[in-house]
Structure formats: C-alpha cells, structure tokens
Amino acid sequence: MGAAARRWLLIAIPYLWLLIFFLVPFFLVFKISFSQTNIAIPPYLPVFEWTDGFAVWMEKLRQLSLDNYLWLTQDPLYFNAYLSSLKIAFISTVLALAIGYPLAYGMARAPAHWRPLLVMLVILPFWTSFLIRVYAWIGILRREGLLNQFLQWLGVIDQPLTIINTDIAVYIGIVYSYLPFMVLPLYAALERMDESLIEAAQDLGCTRLAAFWKITFPLSLPGIVAGCMLVFIPAVGEFVIPDLLGGSDTLMIGRTLWVEFFSNRDWPVASAVATLLLLILVVPIVIFQYYQARTREADTR
Amino acid sequence: MNRHWSGFNIVSVVVGFAFLYIPIILLIIYSFNASRLVTVWAGFSTQWYGEMLRNQALLDAAWVTLRVALVSATAATLLGTLAAVVLVRITRFRGRLLFSGMVFAPLVMPEVITGLSLLLLFIAMNLDRTIFTVMLAHTTFSMCFVAVVVQSRLVTFDRSLEEAAQDLGCTPLKAFLTVTLPVIAPAVIAGWMLAFTLSLDDLVIASFTSGSGATTLPMRIYSQVRLGVTPEINAVCTVLIALVTTAVIIASVINKRSMVQRERAEQLARAG
Numbered sequence: 001m002g003a004a005a006r007r008w009l010l011i012a013i014p015y016l017w018l019l020i021f022f023l024v025p026f027f028l029v030f031k032i033s034f035s036q037t038n039i040a041i042p043p044y045l046p047v048f049e050w051t052d053g054f055a056v057w058m059e060k061l062r063q064l065s066l067d068n069y070l071w072l073t074q075d076p077l078y079f080n081a082y083l084s085s086l087k088i089a090f091i092s093t094v095l096a097l098a099i100g101y102p103l104a105y106g107m108a109r110a111p112a113h114w115r116p117l118l119v120m121l122v123i124l125p126f127w128t129s130f131l132i133r134v135y136a137w138i139g140i141l142r143r144e145g146l147l148n149q150f151l152q153w154l155g156v157i158d159q160p161l162t163i164i165n166t167d168i169a170v171y172i173g174i175v176y177s178y179l180p181f182m183v184l185p186l187y188a189a190l191e192r193m194d195e196s197l198i199e200a201a202q203d204l205g206c207t208r209l210a211a212f213w214k215i216t217f218p219l220s221l222p223g224i225v226a227g228c229m230l231v232f233i234p235a236v237g238e239f240v241i242p243d244l245l246g247g248s249d250t251l252m253i254g255r256t257l258w259v260e261f262f263s264n265r266d267w268p269v270a271s272a273v274a275t276l277l278l279l280i281l282v283v284p285i286v287i288f289q290y291y292q293a294r295t296r297e298a299d300t301r
Numbered sequence: 302m303n304r305h306w307s308g309f310n311i312v313s314v315v316v317g318f319a320f321l322y323i324p325i326i327l328l329i330i331y332s333f334n335a336s337r338l339v340t341v342w343a344g345f346s347t348q349w350y351g352e353m354l355r356n357q358a359l360l361d362a363a364w365v366t367l368r369v370a371l372v373s374a375t376a377a378t379l380l381g382t383l384a385a386v387v388l389v390r391i392t393r394f395r396g397r398l399l400f401s402g403m404v405f406a407p408l409v410m411p412e413v414i415t416g417l418s419l420l421l422l423f424i425a426m427n428l429d430r431t432i433f434t435v436m437l438a439h440t441t442f443s444m445c446f447v448a449v450v451v452q453s454r455l456v457t458f459d460r461s462l463e464e465a466a467q468d469l470g471c472t473p474l475k476a477f478l479t480v481t482l483p484v485i486a487p488a489v490i491a492g493w494m495l496a497f498t499l500s501l502d503d504l505v506i507a508s509f510t511s512g513s514g515a516t517t518l519p520m521r522i523y524s525q526v527r528l529g530v531t532p533e534i535n536a537v538c539t540v541l542i543a544l545v546t547t548a549v550i551i552a553s554v555i556n557k558r559s560m561v562q563r564e565r566a567e568q569l570a571r572a573g
Contacts, residue, residue, distance in 0.1 A: 015387075
C-alpha cells in the first residue's frame, strides 16, 4: 500500500464514522423539524429516500412545513423555556466561576509535589457517575434532608427550608456537577503562568490585588473562557439536573425536549426544539472552539 | 520559584474539595443505614447490599451496561486514537476544519440533541433499537473524548524516534506500534477508561437509542430514583463509586510505575 493510500485510509476511518454518526443525524433532525406530524409519527419511514429522483425530492420539499416552528412561537411555554435555560445556565456559570477560580488558584499555588494529587482529586468526581452525584443531592436538599437537619441542629433556622424542587437546587446541582470542567482549564492557565511577572509588578509598586487584576486575571482569560463555555453549553440543554432537583416550575429546554419526545411523542416538534437549541448554542460553541484552537497553537509553539 | 501558598489559598482549596466530596461521602455512609428512611440514621447494616444482589432487574441492567461499556470503550479507543493521529500528524487535507469541528463539538453538545439525532438516524437506517444501537451511540460520543486525551499526549511526542525506526527498516505501521504506541499508552489507557466510565454513566443518550430489551443501569437507577430515594440505590451507587475509584487508582499506579521504569531504562541507555 502506498503512502498516499495509507494516509487516505487513516483519515477516512474516523472521518466517515463522525460524518455518519454525528453530522448526518443533525441533518435528519433538521429535516424532520419541517415535517408534518402525521407523516413523521412512528412507525415512520424517511420522507426522503436516497434513491428518489430530483423531481420527487422537489415534490417532497414542497411538503415541508414551518408548522412546527410556528407552533413553537405560538405557545409561550417554549420561549420561556429557552429564556429560563439561558438564565439558569448563565447564573450557574457565574457561580461555578466564583467557586472554581479560587480553587484553581489555590491549587496552582500549592507546593509542586501536591499539585498532581490535587488535580487527581478534581478529576475523580468526574469519573464517578453524573447521575449518582445529582442523586446524592436529593438526600441532602430534601425538606427532611441532611442540610435542613444540620441547619436546625445549628439553630440557624427553626423551620426546614424548601430547597429541593426550586431553581436554587438546580443551580447547586449544575455548579456541583460541572465544577471540574471549570477548574481544570483554569488550573491549566494559572499553573503555567510565569510567577516572576507578578513579582515584577509588585516591585514596580503594584499592590497584590492590583497585580492580580492587571496580570493574573488577563493571563488566565483563555482558561476562564474555556471553563465558562464547558459549563454553560451543556448546562443550557441539561435534562437530568432540572428533572431530579428542579420542581415542576423549573423550565429548561432540555427537559421540554425530553417531554415532547417521550411523553407527547411529537417528534417533529421535538426536532424543531432541538434545531433552535442548536442555533442558540452555535455562537458559544464557535467561541469555545476558537479559544481551544488558540490554546493548542500556544501549546505546540 | 517563590510560590506563596497563603491561608486564603488553603481555605479555598479545602472548601472547594469539601463541596466536591461531602455529597459522595454522605451517600456512601447512608448506604450502610439500617433504616428504610434515607435521612434517619438507625445503625450500621449491610442489608441494602443484599437487597441489591437479589434485585434481578438491577443485575440484568448492570450486565447490559457492562457489555455496552466494554464494546463501546474499545471501539471508541481505536477510532479516537486514529482521530488523534490524524489531528496531530496530518495537518493539511481537504475538510480538516470540518473534521476537527466534528471531533470537538460532541464534547459540549447537549446530550438530548445527540440522543435525539442518533435515534432519528437509526430509524432512517431501519436499525431496530437494541443493545447494538446503544453501543454505536456510545462509541460515537466517547471517541471524541479519547481523541482529545490522546491528542494532548501525541503533541509532545518526538516524531524523530518514529522516523529513526523507519530508517532502520520498520514499516510505518510497525514503527507506530512499537515506538509511538508504548509512549502514548498511558493516554490511550486513560482514554479507554474515560470512554468506559462515560458509557457506564450515560442516561440520556441510552434512553433515546435503546430498545425495550436493553435497559441500562443508569436508566434503571433513574426510574427508581423518580419513585423515591431508597437505600438500595445508595448501595448500587456506592458499589459503582468503589469500582471506578479502584480502577482509577490502579491505572495511576501502573502509569507511575511505567514512567519510573522508562526513566530507569533511559538512564541505563545513557550510561551504557
């Protein structure tokens, strides 16, 4: 086998796999979001057959309808779900940054021989099940749960607080589950920072806080962007956390999609919800990829 | 380098880790609770582990999950390593931008979208939803995680070693297998383990892509959790946590030992 053929084969295997199982499915979602409910309900066959001629394709294109998207605009439920997902994801991201930054900073300042262990301890929860970690919070946040028992024992509160089934429980769940995603890129950025820059700034008369704002913070910006995107993007479409910790009032678009699909069995509307969600996420994903590419360049240089 | 580990730093690290670990530790403690009420402590007991072992539906689900995870992690490691090699070694080809986009996008894609889109694909392909479709789905999203892990290791690999092997008569494949692969092996193993745990863990994508005969453990846990918290589920979760933690610790020990051995071998080579 020649070098060119080998090269071609090497590229083709993962490329084709991703095309078939990642990219093509999105086109199917997109296509079905334009179908009418009666032709798309299971058991359903693809509206488009690959063997169809051009004329048949055109005929079928004419059958495509915007009904599902109109439906989404008519029921305020969907608009509110998108808005509330963005809000919940945004607040959770800010909270994760507020907790994750000091943690990553502390880790990066830890004695060198401790750092691998600390990184390992951040990664370990990531290996343990996401579902289990969310589930663990149910026992803590319930009205008769451990947190309320503890606070009552301390004497801070007389009556148990209602935390579970509120948005606050969802914030806690998201921050908790995605914290490693925030900490690791931040740590990577802070750890490789040249300490002498801070010393130089302090020598030149900066206070420690000013040195932090003028040097550490800007230099850690790629880590901040990567961490925030890694938390924000999946949080917008989150299903498990709002379903287990949130109440019936907690509207999130991932959960709406799930209900639309599994309970209402309305596949075209579920596809339309997914298409819009994807459109909303395109901008954050592009930002994330841009910064990823830039950090990779910086690494290889 | 004068790194200053101040009191503030120590406090933020301790608080951060307490937040990360207290829920898991509480879950483990309460799996040994004698009471059926999850939040009332009534003495030490292992009865829930017994209940768990008698629950046939749970054991069946665990067996399905294990098979899915083994197959999909292995397939994902092969595909992901290939993808990493392409990303690092072949810097110019038509469609590279699309390729790298497809490798990185699944890392952040909301699971409901991935799940829904794969389901629609399987239906368009006329594939019945079985354990096999879950394996295909898991392979796809975990190969991207493997690719990222292996890529970061491959970037630092000195390519001249492989070229030297080829000059000495190795075929490119043999040079890769005998020179490069042992060096990047820790990353490949880490990638496999990551793919394995991602597969063990996945609820959303499995729910979309599995048929009636293929209920995975997370799907079973989820449906049981929705009915209410039971200590039996705490026991299942504790077993899973113990398994994964042990695996991670063993892997890191092996990794460290192989690094020490390699350093020794290098020192010997220099001395000799």
